[in-house]
Amino acid sequence: MTVRWSVLLLGTCFLLPAAPALAAVSPDVVRDLASRVGPVIGQAATCPAIAQGRVQTIIDQFGEVIRQAASTTTERDLLIRSFNSSIAEGRGRIASAQVNCQTAERQLSELERSLSQQPSAAPTMSLTLAPSSAAAATQPTANLPPPLPHGVSDTEIRFGTVIPFSGVRKESARQMKLGIETAFNRVNDAGGINGRKLRLIAADDAYDPTRTLAAMTQLYEKDKVFGFIGNMGTANHAVAIPYALERRALFFAPYSGSAVVRRDPPDRYVFNYRASYAEETAAIVHYLMKVKRIPAKQIAVFAQNDAYGDDGANGVAKAFRALGITDPIIRYGFPRGTLEVDDAVGKLKAQTKPPIKAVIMIATDRAAAKFIEKTHEAAPGLIYANISAVGSSSLAAELKLLGTKYTNGVIVTQGVPSVAGYSSLVLDYKNALDKYFPGEAPDYTSLEGFISASILIQALKQTTPLDTERLVDTLESMKSIDLGLGSTLSFGRAEHQASHKIWGTALDETGTYQAIELE
Numbered sequence: 001m002t003v004r005w006s007v008l009l010l011g012t013c014f015l016l017p018a019a020p021a022l023a024a025v026s027p028d029v030v031r032d033l034a035s036r037v038g039p040v041i042g043q044a045a046t047c048p049a050i051a052q053g054r055v056q057t058i059i060d061q062f063g064e065v066i067r068q069a070a071s072t073t074t075e076r077d078l079l080i081r082s083f084n085s086s087i088a089e090g091r092g093r094i095a096s097a098q099v100n101c102q103t104a105e106r107q108l109s110e111l112e113r114s115l116s117q118q119p120s121a122a123p124t125m126s127l128t129l130a131p132s133s134a135a136a137a138t139q140p141t142a143n144l145p146p147p148l149p150h151g152v153s154d155t156e157i158r159f160g161t162v163i164p165f166s167g168v169r170k171e172s173a174r175q176m177k178l179g180i181e182t183a184f185n186r187v188n189d190a191g192g193i194n195g196r197k198l199r200l201i202a203a204d205d206a207y208d209p210t211r212t213l214a215a216m217t218q219l220y221e222k223d224k225v226f227g228f229i230g231n232m233g234t235a236n237h238a239v240a241i242p243y244a245l246e247r248r249a250l251f252f253a254p255y256s257g258s259a260v261v262r263r264d265p266p267d268r269y270v271f272n273y274r275a276s277y278a279e280e281t282a283a284i285v286h287y288l289m290k291v292k293r294i295p296a297k298q299i300a301v302f303a304q305n306d307a308y309g310d311d312g313a314n315g316v317a318k319a320f321r322a323l324g325i326t327d328p329i330i331r332y333g334f335p336r337g338t339l340e341v342d343d344a345v346g347k348l349k350a351q352t353k354p355p356i357k358a359v360i361m362i363a364t365d366r367a368a369a370k371f372i373e374k375t376h377e378a379a380p381g382l383i384y385a386n387i388s389a390v391g392s393s394s395l396a397a398e399l400k401l402l403g404t405k406y407t408n409g410v411i412v413t414q415g416v417p418s419v420a421g422y423s424s425l426v427l428d429y430k431n432a433l434d435k436y437f438p439g440e441a442p443d444y445t446s447l448e449g450f451i452s453a454s455i456l457i458q459a460l461k462q463t464t465p466l467d468t469e470r471l472v473d474t475l476e477s478m479k480s481i482d483l484g485l486g487s488t489l490s491f492g493r494a495e496h497q498a499s500h501k502i503w504g505t506a507l508d509e510t511g512t513y514q515a516i517e518l519e
Contacts, residue, residue, distance in 0.1 A: 027079060030069045034083040037062060040111050042090020042469070043104035050105055058111065063147045077224075080147040088248045088469050092268075149467040150249075151226025156197045157460070160219030161230045162240060163255075164207035168337050168364045169232060172391035172445050176230045176255055177202055178437060179449025182429070183457060185436040193460045201225060205236060207337055212239040220247060227252060227269075227468065229456060230449055234258040234308035235336070245269055250468055253452030255445070257389065257415070258311040266496035269468070271475055273452040273489075273498050274415035280387040281315035281360060282322070283413055283502040287518045288358045289323065292383065296325045298354050302344055302371055303362035306336040312362030312387060330356070339367050345374045358383040365391040369398035372406055385411040392444040392505070392513060400511040407507040411516070414503040416447045417485060418515050425451070425484035444513075454483055455498060 041058060044050045062083060070076035093099040151158045161180065163173035177200065184198040192198065201223045203215035212233070219225045220243075227250030231240055238260050244251040251270045254261050257277035261270055288294045301316050303309030317329050330351070332344035348356055359375075361368050361384060368390050375382060386395065392412050399407045417423060419430070419442035429450045430442050440446075458481065460466065463474045481489040481498065489498035504518040 027069055027071075027075055030065060030079055031082050033065075034062070034079065035086050037111065038083050038086020038088075039090035039093065040104075040107045042087035042092075043094050043099050043101075044090075044108040045087065045469075046091045046094040047101035047104050049101060050108065054108065054112065058115070059147075061115070066147060076147075077150065081150050083147065084149060084467060084469075085248060091469055149226065150220075151224050152196070152466060154196070156199050157193060157466070158199045158201060158223065158225045159227055159229050160216075160223060160225035161200060161202050161228060162205050162212055162215040162219065162236065163202060163230065163232045165202070165204040167207040168339075168366055169207045169391070171365070171394040171397075172255070172389075173232055175391075175393065175443045175445035176232065176449045178433075178440060178443075179429075179446030179451075180230050180453045182432045182436050182446070183450045183453035186432045187457050193457070193466075194464060198457070198460075200229070205233075207233055207236070209233065209235040209239050212236040213243060216240050216243045220249065226250070227471075229253055230255055230452060232256070234260060234311060235306050237261050238307060241267065241270060248468055250471060252456055253449075255389070255448070256308075257387070258308060259314075260307065260311075262497060265494055268472060271491065271496045271498075273455060274388070274448065275500050275502055276315070276497070277312045277362070277387055277389070278315035278318060279500060280413045280415075280502055281312055281362075282319040283504070283518050284360050284385045284387070284411070285316060285319035285323070287411075287504070288360075288383065288385065291518070292358070294357050294383070295354075296320055296323070296327065297330075298357040299360065300330040300332060300348065300351070300356045300358070301360050301362065302332045302334075302341075302348075302368075304336050304364065304367070305333040308336075308389070309333065309362045312360070316360055332359075334363070334367055334371075337364075339370050341367060341371045341374060344371060345378075348375055349378050355379070356382065358385060361386040361390065363390060365394040365398055368395055369402065369406075372399065372410065373402050376406060383409065383411065386413070388412060388414050388444065388448075393441070396507055396511045396513065399507065404509045404511070407511040408509045410507045412444075412505050412507075412513070413518070414444055414505055415499065415501075416444055416451060417503050418505065418513065419444060419447055420513070421515075423484050423486060428484070451483060451485070455481060455489065 041055055045055045066076060066079045070079055161177060163176060164170055165173055181200055184200055188197045201219060203219050205211040205215040228244060229252045231237060232255045234256050237254055237256055241251055245267055248269060253273040257274055257280060261272055262276055288299055301313050303313045313329060313331055332347050334341045334344050359382060368386055372384055390412060417426060419426060429447055433440055433442060459471060459474045459478060463471045475491050476493050479490045487501050491498055502518065504516040505513040506516045508514050
């Protein structure tokens with residue numbers, strides 16, 4: 001059906017009552033109109049050959065219709081959200097090749113003609129999407145600002161994060177929030193994003209996926225956030241991402257290397273900064289087998305019994321297969337969110353022919369520390385290699401409480417460079433951390449939050465006017481982002497992971513991380 005439905009089917013859709021009666025227009029009518037106009041606008045906005053001034057003019061006109069039809073701010077926000085969702089639907093039609101740009105041009109032209117026509121059969125419907133002549137005299141349509149997107153006001157842009165401020169991951173959560181807020185504070189002091197300040201609002205799900213949906217709903221519906229950044233927990237992401245996708249809300253830089261946040265092709269609204277768990281475990285397998293010369297049959301996996309642990313264990317199995325090893329991996333598990341490691345410890349001790357010489361750990365900080373404590377004497381010289389999601393600083397703190405012999409040689413792969421380094425990026429981070437959170441020590445997790453937020457800030461600065469669809473388009477066009485990491489970062493339409501680099505670190509006897517070469 002073409003855009004001529006505006007004249008042929010529903011006179012009240014494109015042709016609203018004359019100015020004196022405009023306030024009586026039902027929001028339901030405007031919402032229905034948005035569902036019809038929005039896809040046409042979205043299609044046209046995605047096609048480079050279509051002048052965007054034409055698109056913006058109609059958006060401006062429809063924004064005035066929304067303002068005049070809505071009786072409350074909440075109602076206005078709902079109508080704007082409905083219109084933006086329909087625009088996103090149109091963009092998706094082009095992206096999925098359901099509609100081509102030739103068709104988009106034709107439909108836009110029909111829409112423009114419909115807006116300029118005055119049907120003789122409807123003499124009382126003298127007002128189209130443009131404001132009344134009286135309103136136009138005082139406020140020209142072309143100068144009206146577009147409707148503000150969800151989570152954006154004249155003074156701020158709100159982002160949400162669902163992280164566990166209680167439970168076994170609370171320290172990692174605190175560090176992630178600290179890093180994001182450090183980057184936000186720095187840009188806010190410099191004037192914000194085109195005059196708007198960034199604000200981070202956090203909700204606690206206690207690392208419990210059954211509480212994640214409520215936390216997401218609170219942030220989006222009550223706190224009115226624009227998007228999400230730095231969410232934590234693989235099983236939690238499995239709940240959070242569908243919620244974000246249904247609302248076409250940005251889900252940026254979750255603290256996870258899991259496959260659930262890395263679909264192929266990628267979900268349009270989900271972007272990652274960090275390397276995947278599969279890449280981290282592959283780097284560990286390479287290090288243990290090629291550098292330390294440990295055979296696969298003497299390498300075990302200690303993994304949490306959930307999607308996080310499964311993802312890491314699958315990464316190890318994949319790395320083994322890449323080396324021509326088809327034997328099943330040796331896996332010791334423990335219940336999610338607990339310190340119940342005794343069963344895993346017993347299995348390790350029972351494995352004597354051949355004995356285990358290295359353990360790849362897909363665990364949380366305290367569970368990892370407990371496992372190291374209970375196996376350290378039983379298996380002298382055992383190499384413990386953790387992936388970054390363990391929480392580097394909190395793991396080191398747990399082990400230092402046990403004594404220096406428990407820290408020495410414990411490996412942790414990282415998605416960020418050493419916090420003890422002197423690169424421009426690390427120095428910027430440490431200076432900002434000291435300024436906004438004096439007394440806080442540099443930390444690998446907060447550095448990751450700082451880097452992730454810095455990438456998002458660059459994209460926000462380049463997106464004008466701001467809405468989620470334009471921001472996603474901006475992110476997908478960002479190539480060779482140089483933050484001073486020693487390697488450039490990039491996104492693309494088929495690549496929503498900025499970094500694939502893994503850094504190696506190992507604790508020394510003082511509980512301090514030192515850089516190691518994984519190659």
